[in-house]
Amino acid sequence: MDTRTPLATIVVAVDGPSGSGKSSVSRDVARTLGLRYLDTGAMYRAMTWWMLHNGIDVHDTDAVAAAADKPELVSGTDPDGPTIHADGVDVAGPIRGPEVTGAVSAVSAVPEVRARLVALQRAVIGDGGIVVEGRDIGTAVAPDAPVKLYLTASEAARAARRNAEGTDPARDLAATQADLARRDALDSGRATSPLSMAEGAALVDTTAMNREQVVAHVLGLVRDRLS
């Protein structure tokens, strides 16, 4: 069977733990190939921002479930400038703050939230031509994607990369590493669509690779599947 796919309809599914390089590598790959780019983590963060902004207790599963269909969430897919709006508000900045980061795993574990966002993600994917990154893209959102990747790196490497971003110079490496480990455990341990490597996915351990090397490797894997 010929499993090659035209570039215009390809779906590249990229999963992996926090800080493994999913967003940066996916954006570079999409930009290079002229594909769209979808950051599904930003959608879970925007949902979480909306819950906090509207006074919903993010640890009250019933309250989160009841509100899951309320926010209007719109994702822009230009890899040069991805956007995310909740009820018309540009939330790209606030969703990266500590309040949302601390609450997003709890909100993401609620099945009604996942069902809503998976439906939105599939609508954005449409006929393809896109790189989609998150935690469950190859396992749940687009299991038939022609290219499925699982990016990972050691916890120490991922923490060092996060700290090198310098957004919080006071933060020490051990605290960053502990936060990554906490979020990985919650994301891998939840009952619905836990973070795991999809069947047929290529494992890319980026611990000893720089960003350019990872992008070149991934571009090779994608080009192998193009018709």
Ligand SMILES: Nc1ncnc2c1ncn2[C@@H]1O[C@H](COP(=O)(O)OP(=O)(O)OP(=O)(O)O)[C@@H](O)[C@H]1O
């Ligand atoms: N191979 C690499 N070597 C060194 N630094 C890298 C590499 N890949 C990505 N980075 C850097 O590591 C940081 C984390 O990468 P990125 O945000 O892409 O990870 P992520 O998997 O999308 O994380 P999250 O799931 O938390 O959003 C960024 O500053 C990025 O530039």
Ligand SMILES: Nc1ccn([C@H]2C[C@H](O)[C@@H](COP(=O)(O)O)O2)c(=O)n1
């Ligand atoms: N497909 C996805 C994407 C993200 N999440 C959750 C789990 C993450 O901790 C959180 C934030 O994602 P990030 O911005 O760090 O990539 O969103 C998920 O459950 N499924």
